[in-house]
Amino acid sequence: xxxxxxxxxxxxxxxxxxxxxxxxxxxxxxxxxxxxxxxxxxxxxxxxxxxxxxxxxxxxxxxxxxxxxxxxxxxxxxxxxxxxxxxxxxxxxxxxxxxxxxxxxxxxxxxxxxxxxxxxxxxxxxxxxxxxxxxxxxxxxxxxxxxxxxxxxxxxxxxxxxxxxxxxxxxxxxxxxxxxxxxxxxxxxxxxxxxxxxxxxxxxxxxxxxxxxxxxxxxxxxxxxxxx
Amino acid sequence: xxxxxxxxxxxxxxxxxxxxxxxxxxxxxxxxxxxxxxxxxxxxxxxxxxxxxxxxxxxxxxxxxxxxxxxxxxxxxxxxxxxxxxxxxxxxxxxxxxxxxxxxxxxxxxxxxxxxxxxxxxxxxxxxxxxxxxxxxxxxxxxxxxxxxxxxxxxxxxxxxxxxxxxxxxxxxxxxxxxxxxxxxxxxxxxxxxxxxxxxxxxxxxxxxxxxxxxxxxxxxxxxxxxxxxxxxxxxxxxxxxxxxxxxxxxxxxxxxxxxxxxxxxxxxxxxxxxxxxxxxxxxxxxxxxxxxxxxxxxxxxxxxxxxxxxxxxxxxxxxxxxxxxxxxxxxxxxxxxxxxxxxxxxxxxxxxxxxxxxxxxxxxxxxxxxxxxxxxxxxxxxxxxxxxxxxxxxxxxxxxxxxxxxxxxxxxxxxxxxxxxxxxxxxxxxxxxxxxxxxxxxxxxxxxxxxxxxxxxxxxxxxxxxxxxxxx
Numbered sequence: 001x002x003x004x005x006x007x008x009x010x011x012x013x014x015x016x017x018x019x020x021x022x023x024x025x026x027x028x029x030x031x032x033x034x035x036x037x038x039x040x041x042x043x044x045x046x047x048x049x050x051x052x053x054x055x056x057x058x059x060x061x062x063x064x065x066x067x068x069x070x071x072x073x074x075x076x077x078x079x080x081x082x083x084x085x086x087x088x089x090x091x092x093x094x095x096x097x098x099x100x101x102x103x104x105x106x107x108x109x110x111x112x113x114x115x116x117x118x119x120x121x122x123x124x125x126x127x128x129x130x131x132x133x134x135x136x137x138x139x140x141x142x143x144x145x146x147x148x149x150x151x152x153x154x155x156x157x158x159x160x161x162x163x164x165x166x167x168x169x170x171x172x173x174x175x176x177x178x179x180x181x182x183x184x185x186x187x188x189x190x191x192x193x194x195x196x197x198x199x200x201x202x203x204x205x206x207x208x209x210x211x212x213x214x215x216x217x218x219x220x221x222x223x224x225x226x227x228x
Numbered sequence: 229x230x231x232x233x234x235x236x237x238x239x240x241x242x243x244x245x246x247x248x249x250x251x252x253x254x255x256x257x258x259x260x261x262x263x264x265x266x267x268x269x270x271x272x273x274x275x276x277x278x279x280x281x282x283x284x285x286x287x288x289x290x291x292x293x294x295x296x297x298x299x300x301x302x303x304x305x306x307x308x309x310x311x312x313x314x315x316x317x318x319x320x321x322x323x324x325x326x327x328x329x330x331x332x333x334x335x336x337x338x339x340x341x342x343x344x345x346x347x348x349x350x351x352x353x354x355x356x357x358x359x360x361x362x363x364x365x366x367x368x369x370x371x372x373x374x375x376x377x378x379x380x381x382x383x384x385x386x387x388x389x390x391x392x393x394x395x396x397x398x399x400x401x402x403x404x405x406x407x408x409x410x411x412x413x414x415x416x417x418x419x420x421x422x423x424x425x426x427x428x429x430x431x432x433x434x435x436x437x438x439x440x441x442x443x444x445x446x447x448x449x450x451x452x453x454x455x456x457x458x459x460x461x462x463x464x465x466x467x468x469x470x471x472x473x474x475x476x477x478x479x480x481x482x483x484x485x486x487x488x489x490x491x492x493x494x495x496x497x498x499x500x501x502x503x504x505x506x507x508x509x510x511x512x513x514x515x516x517x518x519x520x521x522x523x524x525x526x527x528x529x530x531x532x533x534x535x536x537x538x539x540x541x542x543x544x545x546x547x548x549x550x551x552x553x554x555x556x557x558x559x560x561x562x563x564x565x566x567x568x569x570x571x572x573x574x575x576x577x578x579x580x581x582x583x584x585x586x587x588x589x590x591x592x593x594x595x596x597x598x599x600x601x602x603x604x605x606x607x608x609x610x611x612x613x614x615x616x617x618x619x620x621x622x623x624x625x626x627x628x629x630x631x632x633x634x635x636x637x638x639x640x641x642x643x644x645x646x647x648x649x650x651x652x653x654x655x656x657x658x659x660x661x662x663x664x665x666x667x668x669x670x671x672x673x674x675x676x677x678x679x680x681x682x683x684x685x686x687x688x689x690x691x692x693x694x695x696x697x698x699x700x701x
Binding site for chain 2: 075077106120
């Protein structure tokens with residue numbers, strides 16, 4: 001190999017297509033459509049940036065995979081940092097969470113939010129952290145990413161859709177929008193892969209009440225006709 | 229029968245030593261320092277530099293100032309000396325069983341019953357000396373066949389360890405009456421009749437002494453020569469840790485405060501480690517000049533003894549504190565300790581985190597306050613508001629067995645009037661409860677979806693008002 005090339009490679013300045021790590025992770029999200037789009041599911045650890053309106057199912061999209069993680073790692077915590085409203089314990093218990101493995105952190109100052117997230121990530125005793133935070137800089141995300149790798153933890157950052165349009169160095173970026181069947185998702189960023197189609201995630205299997213029936217009624221005959 | 233041997237340790241400079249230990253970078257080595265007893269206006273402790281300048285014990289302040297112009301004078305505080313002596317006794321207790329306090333500057337050790345353990349006097353003394361050297365104090369020592377004989381020799385800086393009574397007796401005879409515990413009045417009386425040394429005093433038969441002088445003198449002689457047994461109260465160490473350090477100069481900056489705090493924590497670590505104890509709460513009191521002192525409680529969910537760990541929690545706690553006045557002293561009290569039980573970690577669990585769960589909670593609580601960290605709990609009440617009131621950090625919340633209805637992820641506290649147009653998707657679910665107390669509710673809950681596609685949990689009151697109570701995130 002040419003010395004310049006090997007020098008650049010050592011400096012990590014050169015990217016080669018075969019560098020991409022295999023992102024085949026077995027962490028199923030619990031939703032077939034999302035698993036297909038992510039080719040397996042959520043990464044084992046890292047930072048996931050979620051842009052979504054409040055109350056369209058953004059948290060419910062994460063719950064099945066977090067529940068799986070909780071069942072796999074019984075001694076570790078799931079930490080919810082700075083939720084915009086009061087977290088309803090009944091909902092968590094109803095979905096099957098062991099409540100003593102859930103920790104809610106509500107810092108009074110904005111700057112303490114990221115600090116709490118970093119501490120929880122790198123502590124190694126949390127398997128997932130969900131963070132509600134408005135603005136993030138590239139450096140902050142990098143720090144969180146390192147902390148998440150150190151603690152083998154998965155961080156979900158839930159933000160409003162309209163804020164900031166700079167590209168952040170996250171493992172996975174998802175934009176969510178409301179949909180009648182469940183939620184509409186679009187993968188905006190993904191390490192080592194590229195897909196930009198938006199797709200509907202059907203949530204009726206978990207929450208039939210929150211997945212509107214009229215769409216279902218319409219969808220059913222059309223699927224049947226295609227099969228026939 | 230085994231002969232009695234007592235060891236007396238005399239600490240002439242306890243307060244100065246304590247100051248030096250707390251402020252290792254100060255100029256106590258080079259500058260002449262004395263401790264002045266304000267009641268008698270006499271010098272009661274002095275360092276080497278002051279001694280070289282000609283200053284002696286019991287000298288008045290005026291005379292001392294004439295010997296050395298740039299003399300540093302510090303007021304005597306019995307409390308500091310006592311605390312220091314107590315610490316020394318605590319550490320000696322680890323190697324020797326019977327310790328007795330003498331005045332504020334001496335410790336008496338009963339040696340003869342420890343010899344079974346240590347074999348002979350020399351090896352016993354080596355162990356004791358080792359403990360003393362760790363304490364970084366000046367001391368003089370002597371053994372004797374009676375407590376007072378040992379004390380007398382230690383005060384005269386005899387610095388010898390022997391189990392030969394003849395040697396001790398000879399040494400005692402040489403000492404002058406000035407060093408004894410007799411009152412000045414009694415000493416003067418004796419000197420007037422030509423008795424200057426112990427030898428001269430011992431030559432007089434004890435019956436004669438009792439007749440011609442105070443009974444006090446006779447008792448002293450009796451105890452010195454071990455004819456009368458000396459009553460001693462032995463020391464029993466306290467289970468709790470308490471220490472006060474006085475700062476040599478006032479500190480206003482929290483950063484600088486970390487130094488003395490570290491020392492306190494180090495000694496706490498030693499205290500706990502030796503006893504294999506852990507603690508969950510430290511109480512610091514920062515005494516401020518002309519202001520109320522600040523009390524700081526530092527809690528760890530998991531019992532800890534390591535200074536390093538506590539230092540991290542304290543620095544987080546201190547970030548939230550502003551000093552209104554300079555700090556001149558710090559007290560650390562640790563009352564509740566418990567025996568350490570080994571961690572039952574699973575060796576094969578795979579990834580081992582840097583922190584345990586309780587350590588993480590303590591860390592977050594130290595910085596954010598105890599109320600910022602919580603664990604969701606369930607209540608046995610159908611009113612959704614009740615959940616908000618009961619959430620606390622509990623080690624084991626009770627799990628409900630029956631949960632059926634669909635509940636939102638977020639609750640608004642308190643519910644707000646519904647301001648926008650929504651379409652009902654599911655419902656109603658009637659909750660009518662609480663008739664037994666002052667806050668009964670009758671509500672019909674619906675799941676609704678607004679124009680933007682957000683899922684709401686709304687309710688209608690019997691009067692027809694609509695409220696937004698939750699959001700299905």
